Amino acid sequence: xxxxxxxxxxxxGYDRHPAVHHLSGEVAPGALIAVVxxxxxxxxxxxxxxVGILKxxxxxxxxxxxxxxxxxxxxQTADIDRSFPISVFDFVGTGLWRSTGFLGGIGKSAQxxxxxxxxxxxxxxxxxxxxxxxxxxxxxxxLFARVLLQDARMIVLDEPFNxxxxxxxxxxxxxxxxxxxxxxxxxxxxxxxxLVRANFPETLLLARGKVAWGATPEVLTAENLLEAxxxxxxxxxxxxxxxxxxxxxxAA
Amino acid sequence: MLLxxxxxxxxxxxxxxxxxxxxxxxxxxxxxxxxxxxxxxRMSLVGDAMAHAIxxxxxxxxxxxxxxxxxMTFGGLIAGFTVAILAGVIARTTELKEDASLATFYLVxxxxxxxxxxxxxxxxxxxxxxxxxxxxxxxxxxxxxAFNTTVTLLVLAVIYRPLVVExxxxxxxxxxxxxxxxxxxxxxxxxxxxxxxGFHALGTLLAVGLMILPAGIARFWSRDITGMICIAVASxxxxxYLGLVLSFQTRVPSGPAVILVAAALYxxxxxxxxxxxxxxxxxxxxxxxx
Numbered sequence: 019x020x021x022x023x024x025x026x027x028x029x030x031g032y033d034r035h036p037a038v039h040h041l042s043g044e045v046a047p048g049a050l051i052a053v054v055x056x057x058x059x060x061x062x063x064x065x066x067x068x069v070g071i072l073k074x075x076x077x078x079x080x081x082x083x084x085x086x087x088x089x090x091x092x093x094q095t096a097d098i099d100r101s102f103p104i105s106v107f108d109f110v111g112t113g114l115w116r117s118t119g120f121l122g123g124i125g126k127s128a129q130x131x132x133x134x135x136x137x138x139x140x141x142x143x144x145x146x147x148x149x150x151x152x153x154x155x156x157x158x159x160x161l162f163a164r165v166l167l168q169d170a171r172m173i174v175l176d177e178p179f180n181x182x183x184x185x186x187x188x189x190x191x192x193x194x195x196x197x198x199x200x201x202x203x204x205x206x207x208x209x210x211x212x213l214v215r216a217n218f219p220e221t222l223l224l225a226r227g228k229v230a231w232g233a234t235p236e237v238l239t240a241e242n243l244l245e246a247x248x249x250x251x252x253x254x255x256x257x258x259x260x261x262x263x264x265x266x267x268x269a270a
Numbered sequence: 271m272l273l274x275x276x277x278x279x280x281x282x283x284x285x286x287x288x289x290x291x292x293x294x295x296x297x298x299x300x301x302x303x304x305x306x307x308x309x310x311x312r313m314s315l316v317g318d319a320m321a322h323a324i325x326x327x328x329x330x331x332x333x334x335x336x337x338x339x340x341x342m343t344f345g346g347l348i349a350g351f352t353v354a355i356l357a358g359v360i361a362r363t364t365e366l367k368e369d370a371s372l373a374t375f376y377l378v379x380x381x382x383x384x385x386x387x388x389x390x391x392x393x394x395x396x397x398x399x400x401x402x403x404x405x406x407x408x409x410x411x412x413x414x415x416a417f418n419t420t421v422t423l424l425v426l427a428v429i430y431r432p433l434v435v436e437x438x439x440x441x442x443x444x445x446x447x448x449x450x451x452x453x454x455x456x457x458x459x460x461x462x463x464x465x466x467x468g469f470h471a472l473g474t475l476l477a478v479g480l481m482i483l484p485a486g487i488a489r490f491w492s493r494d495i496t497g498m499i500c501i502a503v504a505s506x507x508x509x510x511y512l513g514l515v516l517s518f519q520t521r522v523p524s525g526p527a528v529i530l531v532a533a534a535l536y537x538x539x540x541x542x543x544x545x546x547x548x549x550x551x552x553x554x555x556x557x558x559x560x
Contacts, residue, residue: 112442
């Protein structure tokens with residue numbers, strides 16, 4: 019990724035109701051950005067837009083030379099059917115999709131890669147386990163292993179440390195730092211402000227609209243956090259069409 | 271000798287029994303893996319609904335050219351695809367869910383199909399359409415079934431990976447490939463092709479039986495999708511073979527006999543299956559240390 023990724027007046031939402039409202043900003047190549055905000059602030063929606071599975075209601079997400087398939091996305095675990103009969107090894111192996119495609123075999127070198135990825139997240143010995151038998155923390159480790167294999171230039175993590183113990187969080191955070199040192203761009207939706215302050219140089223504070231975006235110490239001020247908390251979660255069924263959409267200066 | 275007479279002699283002595291056996295083996299090879307995916311995608315009843323949907327197409331084929339293999343196959347394929355696509359379109363453009371629109375379509379299709387057959391045919395024709403006639407396989411029908419099975423296995427091999435990934439983590443598939451929707455459509459097409467296959471042998475009402483019952487059986491014996499597919503195919507072949515023997519020895523109609531044997535295997539699996547079988551749950555092995 020050489021050109022920055024740009025949000026140009028992006029509104030994302032469902033059924034005409036905005037969940038992210040008129041967001042503009044830039045993600046520099048190699049940046050390590052925390053996306054924080056209360057529940058319903060639009061963090062997951064922003065990521066769904068970013069990875070191309072939700073079309074903006076208005077505005078443009080300009081990915082530059084970055085293809086959608088250059089982005090590894092770790093959604094919240096709830097999206098995964100854990101009752102499906104698939105082993106940890108096979109599940110993690112899907113991270114090699116870019117090189118294997120539909121029909122490519124998983125040869126010796128691919129098997130070694132999968133084994134190394136599992137070892138990196140501390141899941142040696144879990145290869146043949148069904149994914150349904152994993153604990154929450156093990157599941158998250160497995161998903162990180164798949165992201166490792168995707169070898170993507172941009173990594174998007176949706177609440178990766180939710181309901182995870184301190185040891186697992188620390189291990190996975192070490193992987194995030196490793197990706198950053200490898201000059202990959204990382205965005206992570208997070209709730210733990212101490213963790214953000216300690217590890218993420220840049221932060222986007224989101225509350226449907228952008229409250230602040232920049233260096234973490236300047237963004238996570240008491241004032242900004244209070245403003246984000248004032249955000250109202252409810253949809254307004256009788257809301258009028260957004261006038262800002264019609265303003266020429268806002269047009270993408 | 272008694273066993274030979276009961277289990278082998280019908281096939282060595284009668285050509286129609288050998289043809290029937292070849293047909294059920296081909297049906298099992300194509301239909302059982304499709305059934306496993308229907309089950310894992312929670313679409314078992316969708317398969318059943320689609321089976322009814324092919325009836326009016328086959329019936330129109332029958333109306334035009336009698337019990338002609340190609341007319342009925344072609345009509346069935348067209349009707350199956352039409353209903354699958356219409357149900358999908360209505361589900362995506364309105365509030366109605368896919369299963370509800372399929373239920374509507376299949377009821378209408380069944381009514382329409384029976385009406386069309388009744389206009390021209392006799393009750394015997396209607397029975398043929400509803401329950402098939404696996405003991406009357408001619409060369410052409412066998413070839414069509416074998417061809418459809420071959421196509422099924424080839425296409426399934428191509429779409430296998432996206433199909434699995436779409437089941438387990440659809441969001442991931444959407445971020446790495448655009449293959450999800452085409453793979454789903456190809457899979458629906460395979461469902462229709464195999465239903466038309468089953469239709470010739472078992473009739474519209476039981477066509478889905480050799481797809482869904484073996485898949486249910488397999489779920490009780492394996493935790494792994496490859497294992498499930500192998501067990502489903504094996505149990506479909508066994509059901510077909512024993513069903514034919516049962517039908518030959520007892521004069522039970524062959525289609526229902528095949529399905530009844532599969533049902534017996536299913537009940538045995540529910541009771542004694544190594545994965546969550548009832549007896550296994552009542553007498554669990556001691557738990558491990560770690």
